[in-house]
Amino acid sequence: HATMATTKVPEVRDITRIERIGAHSHIRGLGLDDALEPRQVSQGMVGQLASRRAAGVILEMIKDGHIAGRAVLIAGQPGTGKTAIAMGIAQSLGPDTPFTALAGSEIFSLEMSKTEALSQAFRKAIGVRIKEETEIIEGEVVEIQIDRPATGTGAKVGKLTLKTTEMETIYDLGNKMIDSLSKEKVQAGHGKDHQAGPLFHQNTVCAVSRGRTAEEKRGGPHSPYTGLPGSLLRRHRRDQV
Structure with a gap:
């Protein structure tokens, strides 16, 4: 004989308000001038x-x-x-x-x-203003190497090589980053802009670098050309969410 335990979830009611034309809906302020003197x-x-x-x-x-x-x-x-x-x-x-x-x-x-x-x-009545510091990694994609396990059940690992006009860096890729790059079909020669923060990760394929030849270009004949970014691969930006 088996008994089934039932869990009672308490219901939380919310105060819902209906905005309508009321006795004070026409008020737009206190009616004061710059010197805090009231107008009639x-x-x-x-x-x-x-x-x-x-x-x-x-x-x-x-x-x-x-x-x-x-x-x-x-x-x-x-x-x-x-x-x-x-x-x-x-x-x-x-x-x-x-x-x-x-x-x-x-x-x-x-x-x-x-x-x-x-x-x-x-x-x-409590207002919260959230500010987020975002780390932006940008550069031209030199090489993408993704290793998938032969069994098809393990985690994928990969490496991404980015370069600017003065430096070249190799980054290790995780599963989410690999899936994002595969979804956007990022290949060698693409301009890469990756924004990483505590709230979101965003990848953007900017354009095809001018340093690639026509045979190596992956974006098609209508892809815009852009020069390589500056010497810094990483930069920080603060956004208000």
């Missing part, structure tokens, strides 16, 4: 001049990073423009700064606890 009617804001100026000071502090990790409490009677000022601050910060609007009725639910609702809102 500007960017969808009307009135509350002193509060808008104070919000402008807070906005500049946010941009300079002086109140990171702190909270701003806007208090007042109903209908005095608290949500409008908060929306104006969010619009002035721009699309790179995440802003999450949360109504009080979204916290109290029978399907989700208050802690989970607040945790999801905080996670949505």
Whole structure:
């Protein structure tokens, strides 16, 4: 007699919001000039001049990073423009700064606890900017040597010889690199541009080197010619993902 154990996977509900035309969808900013002086009617804001100026000071502090990790409490009677000022601050910060609007009725639910609702809102309001340092290897392909096991089950190994105007280097190839070179049909005489980073590996066949003769050219009669790269085979580049 065999019994089957069943594993119950907990269901995680997500807060879904629907963007619609609302009472504050017309607000584009706080309506301030360069001196942080509020205009009477500007960017969808009307009135509350002193509060808008104070919000402008807070906005500049946010941009300079002086109140990171702190909270701003806007208090007042109903209908005095608290949500409008908060929306104006969010619009002035721009699309790179995440802003999450949360109504009080979204916290109290029978399907989700208050802690989970607040945790999801905080996670949505956290912005992460990822920068990646990429190593670029470029040069003319002199020779590609790929050794495949006779049984067909082992790992493939290979060597790639690249050269520039002043140097020549041999690189060991792994399985992924060999498959990528085979897919792009890289052969001797092709210009090679390999970008390696922690997030991706990209290979590009740039062109056919001018140093190859017409019989040795593999790219066909319409392939563009290019000169050999400079003395450095490797160079580094920083990208923002």
